[in-house]
Amino acid sequence: MKSVYSSAIALAGLVSTVAGHGYISSPAARMPGDAMKAACGQQMFNNQNSDHFGNIQGELQVANGQSDFSAVECNVNLCKGYKFADNSANIQTYTAGQVVPIVVDIRAPHTGTANVSIIKTSSNSMIGEPLISWDVYASVSTPSKDSDKNFDITIPSDLGSECATAGDCVIQWWWDARSIDQTYEACIDFTVGGSGEATPVSSKPAASSAAATAAPISSTVPTATAVPTVIAVPTSTVVPAPTSTGAPSTTVPETFTLDTFIAWLQEVGKSSGKIARRHARQF
């Protein structure tokens, strides 16, 4: 029994190293590059450059203790810390009201919530309402839904010139699996032509442009900008929840696909790892 469990943990570790969990695959989303490396450090860059599908909590574990990691400059809460400067040749050009098909590659489901929103990069704040949102996303307890992975968004018609300049705004896909404390982000750089007729949507206090560029991007509150309106945490009947006292359940889902089996292995592995780390810290 112990050996079976240990093997499952070892396999879970292997799977989570090799396979990621989710990212936008179309349109081409931001990728790591030299600017990201400068802000987030060599280790995080290497980690993300080899697998951009992982979650920000995993990123931060890699960065932990690295002297070339700057939490403020890296700012994993916006586009996983991936920078516009590394992606300035990959800008989508949209028009107000345009319908844009999005494809998300979910490589391992984790029950959570999600939304896709337009984010003002200078303040990491959402402009308007989410373009689309899910109260239950990538559930491990139901068959995978195509609507989680293939959907349309509509570019708002009231952006004015707020997103007319490349780098000012991103379309951010944000998937928050509270059930296992994993948050995923992917960003599309885009512009939408200012028609001149609309007024800006938001009326934030205007900083001078010099101050705005010099000011560190806010970074402390992980979910400040992209919190879905519905906070209810769906509890899965399949995912073994970590307990504060004992080992994670090793109950195998009664029915599973390869995806859900891998997800289960990862839950078990991560739960076990968290408990081990907690103990290591205490003693």
Ligand SMILES: [Cu+2]
């Ligand atoms: Cu995952």
